[in-house]
Amino acid sequence: MSDSEFEREPEVFREMHQAALAALADVQPEPGVAKPDPILTASGIRRSFGGLVAVDVDHLEVQRGTITALIGPNGAGKTTLFNLLTGFDRPSSGKWDFDGRSAKRLRSYQVARAGMVRTFQLTKALTRMTVMDNMLIAASAQLGERMWAGLIPGLWKAQEAANRERAMELLERFKLIDKREDYAGELSGGQRKLLEMARALMLEPKMVMLDEPMAGVNPALKQTLLEHIKGLREDGMTVLFVEHDMDMVHEIADWVAVMAAGQLITEGTPDQISSDPRVIDAYLGAHHDAAAH
Amino acid sequence: MDWHFVFSQALTQAIGPTMLIYAIAAIGLNVQFGYTGLLNFGQAAFAAMGAYGLALAVVAFGLPFGWGILIGFGAAIVMALLLGIPTLRLRADYLAIVTIAAAEIVRRLARATVWSEYTGGSDGMRGFSEPFFELSPYNPDANWSVLFVSMDGGRLIVDLGIVDFQYSSRDLWVMTVGWILVAIFLVVVGLLVHSPWGRVLKGIREDEEAVRSLGKNVFAYKMQALVIGGIIGAAAGFIFALSRANVQPDTFSTDFTFYFYVVLILGGAARLFGPVLGAALFWFLFNLLSLTLNQGIRSDLIPREVLAPTQVGPLVFFLMGLGMVLLLIFRPQGILGNRRELMLDVR
Ligand SMILES: Nc1ncnc2c1ncn2[C@@H]1O[C@H](COP(=O)(O)OP(=O)(O)O)[C@@H](O)[C@H]1O
Ligand SMILES: [Mg+2]
Numbered sequence: 001m002s003d004s005e006f007e008r009e010p011e012v013f014r015e016m017h018q019a020a021l022a023a024l025a026d027v028q029p030e031p032g033v034a035k036p037d038p039i040l041t042a043s044g045i046r047r048s049f050g051g052l053v054a055v056d057v058d059h060l061e062v063q064r065g066t067i068t069a070l071i072g073p074n075g076a077g078k079t080t081l082f083n084l085l086t087g088f089d090r091p092s093s094g095k096w097d098f099d100g101r102s103a104k105r106l107r108s109y110q111v112a113r114a115g116m117v118r119t120f121q122l123t124k125a126l127t128r129m130t131v132m133d134n135m136l137i138a139a140s141a142q143l144g145e146r147m148w149a150g151l152i153p154g155l156w157k158a159q160e161a162a163n164r165e166r167a168m169e170l171l172e173r174f175k176l177i178d179k180r181e182d183y184a185g186e187l188s189g190g191q192r193k194l195l196e197m198a199r200a201l202m203l204e205p206k207m208v209m210l211d212e213p214m215a216g217v218n219p220a221l222k223q224t225l226l227e228h229i230k231g232l233r234e235d236g237m238t239v240l241f242v243e244h245d246m247d248m249v250h251e252i253a254d255w256v257a258v259m260a261a262g263q264l265i266t267e268g269t270p271d272q273i274s275s276d277p278r279v280i281d282a283y284l285g286a287h288h289d290a291a292a293h
Numbered sequence: 294m295d296w297h298f299v300f301s302q303a304l305t306q307a308i309g310p311t312m313l314i315y316a317i318a319a320i321g322l323n324v325q326f327g328y329t330g331l332l333n334f335g336q337a338a339f340a341a342m343g344a345y346g347l348a349l350a351v352v353a354f355g356l357p358f359g360w361g362i363l364i365g366f367g368a369a370i371v372m373a374l375l376l377g378i379p380t381l382r383l384r385a386d387y388l389a390i391v392t393i394a395a396a397e398i399v400r401r402l403a404r405a406t407v408w409s410e411y412t413g414g415s416d417g418m419r420g421f422s423e424p425f426f427e428l429s430p431y432n433p434d435a436n437w438s439v440l441f442v443s444m445d446g447g448r449l450i451v452d453l454g455i456v457d458f459q460y461s462s463r464d465l466w467v468m469t470v471g472w473i474l475v476a477i478f479l480v481v482v483g484l485l486v487h488s489p490w491g492r493v494l495k496g497i498r499e500d501e502e503a504v505r506s507l508g509k510n511v512f513a514y515k516m517q518a519l520v521i522g523g524i525i526g527a528a529a530g531f532i533f534a535l536s537r538a539n540v541q542p543d544t545f546s547t548d549f550t551f552y553f554y555v556v557l558i559l560g561g562a563a564r565l566f567g568p569v570l571g572a573a574l575f576w577f578l579f580n581l582l583s584l585t586l587n588q589g590i591r592s593d594l595i596p597r598e599v600l601a602p603t604q605v606g607p608l609v610f611f612l613m614g615l616g617m618v619l620l621l622i623f624r625p626q627g628i629l630g631n632r633r634e635l636m637l638d639v640r
Contacts, residue, residue, distance in 0.1 A: 088502070112508035124503035126496050128634050137496045138507040142489045145509070147517050150488030151481065160489065185637030203508060 013065075013236045017254075020065040024255055029268030029276070031257075032059030039064040039207055039238045040085070040116075045094030047080055054080040055091070056262045062207075067229060067239040069249040069270075072259035073283055078242045079121055081259070082211050086118045087111040099206055113140065115206035119213060121242070123192040127185030131176055134184050134195055135167035136160070138202035167202060174198040174228065190221040197228060208232055210241035214248060226252055246274060258282060294592045299584040301456045307577035310464055310536040313471035314340075314529050315576060319556040319568030320478045321525030326554075327562035328486055329518040330498030332385055335376070335392030337549035338399040339523040342368035343530025344540045345403060345412070351421035353411040358424035362531065369527035372399075373520040381515045396547055403542035417541035425535050429466035467536045474532070475569060478525055483565050485521075494518055495563070555617055561627030570628055578616070582609045 023036040038061035047055040055077040062068050070078050083089035085096060087108035095104045098116050106114060126134050142163070143149045144156030171177045174194045179187060184195060193213055200208055213229070214222045230252055232239050243249050249256060249270055256273040258266045260282035266273065273279055306312065318336055325331040333339075346365030350356040356364070376395055380387040404415040412418065433447035441452045447462035460468065485491050493514050496504040501511045534540045552575070560571025586605045589595040600608065620627070626635040 086506070088505070107510075108502075108505040109508050109510050112506055117508075118506050120503070120506070124500045124506070126499035126503060127637050128499055129492075129495055133492055133495075136489070137492050137504070137509075140508055144489035145493055147485065147490050147521075150490030151484045153484070153488065156489060183634065183637055199507070 013234050016065050016236065017233055020063055021254055024063055024066065024269070027063075029266065029272040031264045031266050032057075033061070033267055035061040035063040037064045038062055040096065040098050040240070042085065042096035043094060045081065045084055045091050045096065047077075047084055047089065047091045053262050055084060057081065057094075057259075057264045060257065060264055062238060062240055063255060064238050065233065065236065066254040067233050067241070067252050068255045068257060069253035070240060070242045070257050070259065071244065071246075071249060071273075071279075072265075075261075076259040076282075077262040078259055079211055080262075082118060082209055082242070085111075086116060086209060088118075112203060112205075115203075116209060117200045117203050117205035117207070118209040119193075119196045119200055119211060121211040121215065123189070123196050125184035125187065125192045125195055127183060129184060130181055131171070131184055131187070131195060132164070132167060132180040134199055135171065135180075135202055136163055138199045139163040139166070140203050163202075170198045170201055173231075175224075190217045193217055193221075193225065194228070197225070201232075205237060207238040207240065210239065212242050212244075214243060214245070222248070246270075250274070294588050294594055297456065299581065299588055301458070302584050303577050303580040304456055305458045305460070306580040307573045308458075308468070309460065309576075310467045310471060310532065312572045312576040313468065313475065314533045314536070315552060315556045316475055316569045316572035317471070317478065317532060318526050318529035318553045319560070319572060320475070320482060321522035321529065322553050322557050323522075323562060323564075323568050324482060324485075324494075324518050324525065325522035327557060327564075327567070328491060328498060329494040329515060330385065331381075331515060331519060331522075332389035333392050333519065333522065334389050334547065334550055335396035335399075336522075336526045336553050337545045337547065338392070338396035339369050339372060339526030340530035340533060340549070341396075341399050341403065341540075341542075341545040342372050342523075343527030344534035344545070345418075345530075346527070347531055347534055348418040348421045348540045349411065351424070352418050358421075361421065365527050365531060366524055369523040369530075370520055373523035374516070377516045377519045381512050381519070393547060396545070396550065400542050400545050403545070412542075415542060417539055419539040422535050422538040426463060426466060429462065431462040431465050433462045435462075464536070467532065471532050471536075474528055478528070479565060479569070482521075482525075486565065490514075498563075555613075558627050559617075559620060561629030564627070564629040567627060567629050574628070575613075579609065579613060582612055 040062040042060045045057045084091045149155045325333045343365040346368040347361035350361035350364045435444040449460045451458040556571040560567030
């Protein structure tokens with residue numbers, strides 16, 4: 001394991017995070033506002049299903065090294081936006097750059113290789129494989145994954161051992177080490193969420209996209225997951241995650257983007273967002289309007 | 294009732310040429326269905342590519358036998374690509390539909406009258422297997438005997454007392470090559486499925502979207518699995534054609550594919566030795582039932598009013614089907630399968 005991401009000092013990243021926060025401090029809380037150092041820049045992203053426009057985002061930037069929360073009521077288009085950005089779905093129009101490179105034409109697996117790794121709202125553990133195999137399959141650039149090389153164990157054993165060691169470290173960190181020889185299908189829902197996050201880290205991503213990582217998880221585990229998400233930032237990754245619970249968002253997000261009915265309606269720091277009437281409108285919708293009249 | 298005959302015959306068949314056809318075709322299917330989850334319902338057509346590729350090359354085009362083998366393998370690869378390119382990006386059921394249709398098209402093309410001067414139409418072809426049997430090291434006139442093993446005019450007899458095995462010298466040569474192929478394919482597939490490459494296949498079987506999200510080119514892996522399984526299916530077609538010294542279009546029907554599935558599920562899908570064990574057991578039971586019923590009728594133990602000799606075939610198929618249903622209820626993982634794995638809550 002030669003990659004720098006895991007070996008750099010945490011202080012370095014903490015400083016980087018402080019710098020990112022300082023940079024965001026001057027950013028106006030307006031939808032589509034430009035950021036000083038965006039890792040992701042998306043423009044004019046539109047996706048419709050028949051007559052329904054599920055996503056229609058004019059402009060969105062995600063600041064490098066921060067945790068950005070994507071919130072919005074059910075059906076707002078958050079998952080669809082994730083699918084588009086990660087190559088799991090194709091937009092009707094729009095373009096976006098990831099880490100300085102156009103990502104529009106990339107297929108889902110190429111997006112992952114480029115360093116943007118996602119998880120799913122409905123956890124996708126590989127159930128009839130062991131926890132360890134779930135981790136190992138995620139390691140990138142494995143020689144043994146080429147068919148011809150697979151035939152010659154001598155070619156890939158060393159790389160496999162190194163990957164296994166890294167998987168052990170991650171499983172230790174995510175408290176799944178004792179489960180490593182269990183089938184992933186034997187894990188609880190919360191453990192599967194942990195596994196999915198640990199597995200994503202095997203790719204050494206630059207940006208992690210978490211779709212409702214804390215949905216359906218008990219409160220104790222939620223706190224653990226929260227700490228892990230903070231840990232990603234401390235390891236220098238950028239995080240974009242979908243969450244409903246404003247308390248959770250307050251606790252870890254540096255920045256919040258709000259979607260409603262496919263559009264990005266506002267952005268800002270958690271404090272700015274919780275006092276923004278547009279957000280309350282989006283969540284309470286017509287009832288709120290009716291009450292106001 | 295001659296139990297010695299019944300068991301000797303059934304056991305002879307259980308490791309004989311026909312069993313090898315099932316075993317090899319199912320090894321290919323195991324790569325596709327067992328490990329990767331690809332629903333290939335056209336494995337019979339891959340076998341037909343091998344059988345007809347060889348027969349056409351040798352008989353219709355007068356090419357050397359070795360070229361026939363290469364053409365057979367090549368035809369299977371081309372078919373895998375043709376079937377895979379349009380379907381493997383789509384949902385799993387598309388491959389199932391397309392392969393089942395393709396297998397039927399292949400069979401109908403083979404029996405079409407338009408080019409029957411080359412293919413022999415529904416009569417099929419013969420006269421391509423002599424170069425193969427000329428390579429045989431077994432002397433068809435051999436006569437010797439060592440302990441319980443003897444050769445009687447080229448016929449091998451292994452007499453174990455309670456049962457005996459008997460094979461003609463032609464069968465022996467087919468079996469020698471067939472078992473060598475089984476060994477080679479098991480080694481290759483064994484190495485592959487225990488490699489990181491095989492791990493990706495299993496991942497695809499579990500959830501291909503998840504595997505995509507981890508940066509793997511799922512389409513390429515599925516294509517490789519389809520091609521490898523198809524090549525092995527073509528080898529089964531060679532053994533099929535050579536053991537009978539002919540090819541006939543109607544033997545490559547969808548039933549044939551379903552027997553491969555029965556063999557695979559009986560032995561245990563995604564188990565390396567599942568196909569071999571499944572084929573041996575399937576073909577043993579099939580022969581045991583047929584022989585027992587036939588013997589029972591012949592020795593008047595089963596009255597002819599109850600079961601006529603012509604009804605034995607259908608009854609055997611009925612009983613095999615019933616056995617399959619019971620297997621799926623009581624041991625869905627097959628003989629070598631892992632129950633724990635199968636009982637997992639697949640969410
Ligand atoms: N594959 C699809 N086909 C049709 N409509 C879809 C599809 N996926 C999502 N939608 C619709 O798009 C809208 C946005 O959905 P989604 O992105 O899942 O919202 P969120 O994740 O914010 O809850 C919803 O109205 C949903 O019904
Ligand atoms: Mg969603």
